[in-house]
Amino acid sequence: MSPKLGRWTGVGVVVALILVTTALTTLVNQAFFAPTDAGAAAPPQVDSLPDSGHAEDDPRAVEAAADPVATEPSAPTAASGLTAAADATADSGESGIAMGAAGDEESDAMEPEPGAGEIAPSIGTADAGRSHPSHTESPEPAPTLCVVADGDPEKLYWKFVEFHAERAADIVGVHLDYATHPEAAARVQAIEECVRSGAPMILATLADPQEIVPAMRAAAELGVRIASFGAGAEHADDAGSLIHVSIDDAAAARRAADQFTSAGVSGAVLCLIPNGVEESRRHICDELRLTFTGGAVDAHQLAATDPGRQIEDLLAAAPQTAGLLVLEADLLPHAIEAMANAQIAPVLGSIGEFPLNKLPFDQRDQIAFTVMDLARFEILLAAAALRLMHTYHPNARFFEGAMIFEGQPNVHTGGPRGGHERPASGVEPAPGSDGHDHSHDHVDGEGGEDHH
Numbered sequence: 001m002s003p004k005l006g007r008w009t010g011v012g013v014v015v016a017l018i019l020v021t022t023a024l025t026t027l028v029n030q031a032f033f034a035p036t037d038a039g040a041a042a043p044p045q046v047d048s049l050p051d052s053g054h055a056e057d058d059p060r061a062v063e064a065a066a067d068p069v070a071t072e073p074s075a076p077t078a079a080s081g082l083t084a085a086a087d088a089t090a091d092s093g094e095s096g097i098a099m100g101a102a103g104d105e106e107s108d109a110m111e112p113e114p115g116a117g118e119i120a121p122s123i124g125t126a127d128a129g130r131s132h133p134s135h136t137e138s139p140e141p142a143p144t145l146c147v148v149a150d151g152d153p154e155k156l157y158w159k160f161v162e163f164h165a166e167r168a169a170d171i172v173g174v175h176l177d178y179a180t181h182p183e184a185a186a187r188v189q190a191i192e193e194c195v196r197s198g199a200p201m202i203l204a205t206l207a208d209p210q211e212i213v214p215a216m217r218a219a220a221e222l223g224v225r226i227a228s229f230g231a232g233a234e235h236a237d238d239a240g241s242l243i244h245v246s247i248d249d250a251a252a253a254r255r256a257a258d259q260f261t262s263a264g265v266s267g268a269v270l271c272l273i274p275n276g277v278e279e280s281r282r283h284i285c286d287e288l289r290l291t292f293t294g295g296a297v298d299a300h301q302l303a304a305t306d307p308g309r310q311i312e313d314l315l316a317a318a319p320q321t322a323g324l325l326v327l328e329a330d331l332l333p334h335a336i337e338a339m340a341n342a343q344i345a346p347v348l349g350s351i352g353e354f355p356l357n358k359l360p361f362d363q364r365d366q367i368a369f370t371v372m373d374l375a376r377f378e379i380l381l382a383a384a385a386l387r388l389m390h391t392y393h394p395n396a397r398f399f400e401g402a403m404i405f406e407g408q409p410n411v412h413t414g415g416p417r418g419g420h421e422r423p424a425s426g427v428e429p430a431p432g433s434d435g436h437d438h439s440h441d442h443v444d445g446e447g448g449e450d451h452h
Helices: 003-032 059-066 078-092 096-103 116-131 156-172 184-196 209-221 233-239 251-263 278-292 307-317 331-344 375-392
Strands: 145-151 175-180 203-204 224-231 244-247 268-273 296-300 325-326 347-349 367-371 403-407 410-415
Touching: 003 078, 059 156, 078 296, 096 410, 145 156, 145 184, 145 375, 156 175, 156 331, 156 375, 175 184, 184 203, 184 209, 203 209, 209 224, 209 233, 224 233, 224 375, 233 244, 233 403, 244 251, 251 325, 251 347, 251 367, 251 410, 268 278, 268 307, 278 296, 325 331, 331 347, 331 367, 375 403
Parallel strands: 145 175, 145 203, 203 224, 224 244, 244 403, 268 296, 268 325, 325 347, 347 367
Antiparallel strands: 367 410
8 A cells, every 4th residue: 555545544533533422412411311202391480489588598498509310300209299288288377178179270281199189288387387387376375263262361271372373373264253252142142243253163162152162153054164172172062063172170180199299298288279260270179178198188269359468367367378289370469469468388380371572580480380371382282183174074963972181281390390490590681581592482572471
């Protein structure tokens, strides 16, 4: 072969290689990179996602931008239909059920698989509730609890009851309508007014049962949930009470007897009955007489006026008195003053609590013990139980008989070595202060409710 012919042959080979390479490149591009469907929609852009107000924070936008597969068009599936329904429900604020109805009017190509419509409402509703809290329904107003009590509002026990009724209302979630009247007629009127106002719950004491029980029973027959507290548990069934909560007065007497025995009392004990106290409270003196073995127990009914002078006269007439029990905390200051005037120092106890911040230390040290009268817990437990019955037992009207809870009280020990101990600094606190932080309990907005 001549040199000239060899050169042309080499050029031809190069040209042939170039043509083959070009053809292969074209085929590869068509096979792997060119769209297979000229009519296919363009990939969705990030801007087409629902605007959250912060596109850079939207996880769907970040995912779409980072993952090309996420932007590829795909055939509709049941899962994608549910997701679309959920998103649409969240954006519109409508229920998932409404969105499911709208989906039935669309083309058959987008119809979800059988059964998917049963899932969509729950998904849509849940998502809407999370995404649009402003669209949730307002909570129903709290039901009204009427409390009708029989005590003197100036007495400590009833101040505690009213104060803790307000706390109980906050705890159990009710609107409180509170009234206290010593007169039975006024309490009957209050009960009837609660019924007329539509209150679903009434909690009342059962003093003066001849008047109160018929009024309570009439309210119960109209569908009002009834509960009671305090003295008179034996009338709870007739009153239509679902629950009755009270102190076990006999147990209170036994607690007092144990305290006198522990203190080494040997001799007569005076048991002082305040004016106007419930009949059941009077029985504490009888039970104390049966239980205390250290000496005789003498019960005395006090008149309404000048109780301090009456106590002083009793102590002067019986100078060997070894123990003194008052059945009402309001009598404690009078008893302490009478003991000082008579120069007699019997072991002093009470049934019921007294705010210690109202007494200087030298006087509170005279109180050896207090049997707690459950003023806090009767009202709280009864209110909570009644609220439970109202909310979760719609057929409570078919119940017969009251559930009766009689609480055995505990004892708060006092004196210089008990709950009245001075602050560790030994510095006498300012008047009106007991040296402790009692911001957790208040009555009438005064100081702390550390009490006996």
